[in-house]
Amino acid sequence: HSAPLISAIATVAAGLVALYFGYKKVQVGILLVLAELSIGSFGRLMSLDFGGYPVSLRQALFIGLLLGWLAGKASRGEAINWFPKTISGPLRLLWLSVAVSMLVGLGKLGSAAVVADANGYWLLLLAPIFFDALQASDWVKVAKLMSGTQAAVAATTAATLLCFAW
Numbered sequence: 001h002s003a004p005l006i007s008a009i010a011t012v013a014a015g016l017v018a019l020y021f022g023y024k025k026v027q028v029g030i031l032l033v034l035a036e037l038s039i040g041s042f043g044r045l046m047s048l049d050f051g052g053y054p055v056s057l058r059q060a061l062f063i064g065l066l067l068g069w070l071a072g073k074a075s076r077g078e079a080i081n082w083f084p085k086t087i088s089g090p091l092r093l094l095w096l097s098v099a100v101s102m103l104v105g106l107g108k109l110g111s112a113a114v115v116a117d118a119n120g121y122w123l124l125l126l127a128p129i130f131f132d133a134l135q136a137s138d139w140v141k142v143a144k145l146m147s148g149t150q151a152a153v154a155a156t157t158a159a160t161l162l163c164f165a166w
Contacts, residue, residue: 008048015060022068026133029065031145033126036061038149053115062122069129084131091127098124
């Protein structure tokens, strides 16, 4: 990154925004995470160095949303259901396979490689939040958001192509 301080500040700020929305208005936090997933191709738009490990903007959003949701549930005295009934079996099997893969990776490659490799599976930790917070009518908002972000990506891609193709 050409401006590591700005990148670090923006990453921390995004994580705090996700934490706030995770606590107060989970649906908005989910839309924020989905927008970044849709726009940010690799999730490394910005990052900060945390104890020698680079924490990306995407990871900060995920962690903020997850911690905010957990804190909100705990403060309201609500139960946390990690395995919603509608997908309990498949989700348990998927989490188990990821856990086993991570343990095998730890044994063979060490923690740094496993954390970087398992990054793509962090989204699974958000599945209970999606099932807890989103109602049927919210999925229309999700579809509109995803359509809008993909239109923005298509427009910027086309503009970049037009600028540099000649």
